[in-house]
Amino acid sequence: MDIFLQLTVSGLSTGMIYALAAAGFVVIYKASDVINFAQGDLLLLGTYLIFFGVAQVGLPWSLGVAVTLLLAVAVSLAVERLVLRPLVGEPIISMIMVTIGLSSVLRGVTGAIWGPNPRSFDSFLPAGDIVLGPATLSTARLLSIPIALAVLAGLGLFFRHTRDGIAMRAIADDQQAALSMGISIPRVFGVAWALAAVSAAIGGIMLAGIVGVSPNVASIGLRVFPVVILGGLDSIAGAVLGGAIIGLLEVYVGFYVGHGLNLVVPYVVLVLMLMVRPYGLFGKEIIERV
Amino acid sequence: MGSNGTVTPVHRHRARREGLPHRILELSDLTLRFGGVTSLAGLTMEVRGGELLALIGPNGAGKTSVLNCISGLYRPQAGGITLTGPDGARHALHRLAPHRIAALGVARTFQNIELFKHLTVLDNLMLGRHVHMNGGVLSGGLYWGRQRAREIEHRQYVEQVIDFMNLEPFRSAVVGNLAYGNQRLVEMARALALDPHLLLLDEPTAGMNAEEKESMARFILDVHEEQGLTVVVVDHSIDVIMDIADRVVVLDFGRRIADGTPDQIRNDPAVIDAYLGTQADDLGRREDGP
Numbered sequence: 001m002d003i004f005l006q007l008t009v010s011g012l013s014t015g016m017i018y019a020l021a022a023a024g025f026v027v028i029y030k031a032s033d034v035i036n037f038a039q040g041d042l043l044l045l046g047t048y049l050i051f052f053g054v055a056q057v058g059l060p061w062s063l064g065v066a067v068t069l070l071l072a073v074a075v076s077l078a079v080e081r082l083v084l085r086p087l088v089g090e091p092i093i094s095m096i097m098v099t100i101g102l103s104s105v106l107r108g109v110t111g112a113i114w115g116p117n118p119r120s121f122d123s124f125l126p127a128g129d130i131v132l133g134p135a136t137l138s139t140a141r142l143l144s145i146p147i148a149l150a151v152l153a154g155l156g157l158f159f160r161h162t163r164d165g166i167a168m169r170a171i172a173d174d175q176q177a178a179l180s181m182g183i184s185i186p187r188v189f190g191v192a193w194a195l196a197a198v199s200a201a202i203g204g205i206m207l208a209g210i211v212g213v214s215p216n217v218a219s220i221g222l223r224v225f226p227v228v229i230l231g232g233l234d235s236i237a238g239a240v241l242g243g244a245i246i247g248l249l250e251v252y253v254g255f256y257v258g259h260g261l262n263l264v265v266p267y268v269v270l271v272l273m274l275m276v277r278p279y280g281l282f283g284k285e286i287i288e289r290v
Numbered sequence: 291m292g293s294n295g296t297v298t299p300v301h302r303h304r305a306r307r308e309g310l311p312h313r314i315l316e317l318s319d320l321t322l323r324f325g326g327v328t329s330l331a332g333l334t335m336e337v338r339g340g341e342l343l344a345l346i347g348p349n350g351a352g353k354t355s356v357l358n359c360i361s362g363l364y365r366p367q368a369g370g371i372t373l374t375g376p377d378g379a380r381h382a383l384h385r386l387a388p389h390r391i392a393a394l395g396v397a398r399t400f401q402n403i404e405l406f407k408h409l410t411v412l413d414n415l416m417l418g419r420h421v422h423m424n425g426g427v428l429s430g431g432l433y434w435g436r437q438r439a440r441e442i443e444h445r446q447y448v449e450q451v452i453d454f455m456n457l458e459p460f461r462s463a464v465v466g467n468l469a470y471g472n473q474r475l476v477e478m479a480r481a482l483a484l485d486p487h488l489l490l491l492d493e494p495t496a497g498m499n500a501e502e503k504e505s506m507a508r509f510i511l512d513v514h515e516e517q518g519l520t521v522v523v524v525d526h527s528i529d530v531i532m533d534i535a536d537r538v539v540v541l542d543f544g545r546r547i548a549d550g551t552p553d554q555i556r557n558d559p560a561v562i563d564a565y566l567g568t569q570a571d572d573l574g575r576r577e578d579g580p
Contacts, residue, residue: 163423170406170417177404180361181484182392182421 002134007251013141013210015247016148017043020203021220022227022239023155024196030159030234031168031192033092034084037099040221041106042197046072046204048110051213055121065124069201076197080190088185107218118214125209144206149240151202155195156236164191172234226266229273232283241281245269313374314339314488314520315360320369322355322544329355330366331544337488337522342514344531344552345524347541348564353524354401356541357490360522361398362388376487393421395487399477399494401524407466411457411476412448414465418483419444448483455479455509471502478509489513491523495530503530510534532556540564 025039049071053064079102087095125140159165167188170178179185207217227246231238246266254262273280315337322330330352337343345353358364360371360383371383375394383391397418406414423444452461455475460468465476474494481489494510495503507530514521514534525531532538532552540548540555542564548555555561 163420166413166417167420169409170420173406173408174404176363176400177406178417179363179388180392180398180400180404181417181480182389183417184387184389 002136003255005132005135006137007255008248009137009141009145011248011251012244013144013148013247014250015244016145016152016240017203017207017210017243018220018223018227018247019152019240019243020148020199020206022224022231022243023152023236024199025224025228026234026236026239027155027168027192027195027199029228030172032084032095032189033172034095034099036196037096037221038079038103038106039196039200039224040218041103041110042072042076042200043204043207043220044110044215044218045075045106046201047208047213047217048114048204049201050205050208051114051119051121054124055119061124065205068205069198072197072201072204073194076193077190080193084193085186085189088189103218103221107215111215114213116215118212118216120212121208123209125206138210140210144210147206148203151199152236152240155199158195159236164188168192223266226270226273229270229278229280232280235280235282238280238282312338315374315522316370316372317356317359318370318372320356320359320366320371322352322359322364322366329544330359330369332369333541333544333546334369335539335546335549337520338537340518340520341536342510342521342523342534344535344538345522345541346526346528346531346538346555347547351541351564352544353541354492355544357398357492357522357524359384360391360488360490361396362386362391373488389421392484395485396490397481397484397486397488398490399474399481399492401492401496403470403473403477405465405473405477405480408464410462410464411452411460411468411479412462414476414480415448415451415483416444418451418480419448421484447485451479451482454482454512471498474498474502474506475509478506482513486519489519489521491521491525493525494523495525495527503527506530507534 021039021043024042025036028034028036028039046068049068050064053059053067054061057064059067083098083102084095087098123140125143128139129136130139130142131137159169164187167178167183168191170181170183171185171188175185204217207220211217223246227242228239229242230245231240231242246269249265249269250262253265254260313336317333317335320330320333321328333352333356345356347353355364359366362383366384369384373381373383373391373394373396375381381394383394383396386394406417409417423440452458455478457472457475457479460472460476465473468476478491478494481491491510495506498506510521510523511534513519523531523535532555535552538548538550538552538555539546540558540561547560547564548558550558
């Protein structure tokens, strides 16, 4: 039972980081139909930026987080402006291919600056453990869950209630009509990329606090796909639930079934989901009347 | 417009009080080509303040192209479009992005209904208020109280439009589920929610039965007469359009071939020629264009 509780906390905290990355993916997909293969690399950028700010420059944590978010948004906006906006109106596949290239570039640049070796530094999340009955739980992991949930809830509220959030839904529904309502598509795409960067950077910051800083972080980018396919490509709530399920499944399978299988199980879920319910748990079921 | 928090119908009041300039829209020598196909061939025409102008012509005459050029969806290769705003300022529409044109008070509907099908009637109309809402992600959060007060004002405005268009029974319905005729009404209501200076209607009665056409014509007349709104309507139902229009412009092959009152148009030999095989008398009675 104690092990089960430990696994659950561990799985949920990882799952929430998946959810943060996935939510950024969802925001971009919702606004522009672009599948962003560089989402994991935005996460990677977040971990290195916080490492740079706090460990290398010596900023206090609060400032370090602020600088990380600002830089991540700046990079993301630059990417949107310089790389993706010129492609608006081109086939969607071109934009998707560009994000694959972007992923390599981000990985290469962080590698060139910070090198291939894992780095570690003192986390801002308290290091100790909380002993709960027979179980010993990592405080850092425990804390990361409500933080992530708060950020994700904020994103959900954004979509439902703000002018830009509603504009994003409108653009997804009918671009021509959105234009004729005075909605600026470049602005909305910019906001989408900025939000995706914030969400991924927060995931990266927490990841840096929990598992440290290393180039391997980018591999989480691939884990985004089972999460969003499970939850639904266009649903923030789906990203949260999908993240939780994939995170938990990984640790349970890794512990109870066999180590190594945990690496495979997310993709088994992906394949099954595509066969059974391709629009995901919360996704919009698209029925076209012809 | 909108920036100082005005939710009252600014344009209409000003139009009455100060008297509109004679021309609120001038198209001069407008040329639009798609590859080798010339859609508009040096079209020159004007729209006068407060009038209900009908734009008719055989299929492919360029009627919809005119509307798309005015609202910025098409960029003419040559010629200019000048809008005189309610404040007397002149704007070169052919150089503006669609969302800027909408912000100047040019609202429109589409030939093949373009609605946000997954949103409710109310949400669709609230999106019509988009250009009047200011405030992005941050200010929305910072001045929550003020934003809320404005939101209520927008809501009241939208309720007036719902009332005007008799849409109460469908207020909360998802637009995609509404009957075709009602969707047309919602689209017009959404354009009215923008509190337009100029309203462009692209085939508002297309696909409707006689009764629905009658009621749509009633709404157009009401908007025009009660609210003093300038309306440009493109339609194939010449019987309906000849009954309600103040002035008619006839296009053929991207040129203006006639311009005058409905009576003048009925007797114009050039028009009769363009509607090949159609007798002058038929022009006023046919259900559809040729």
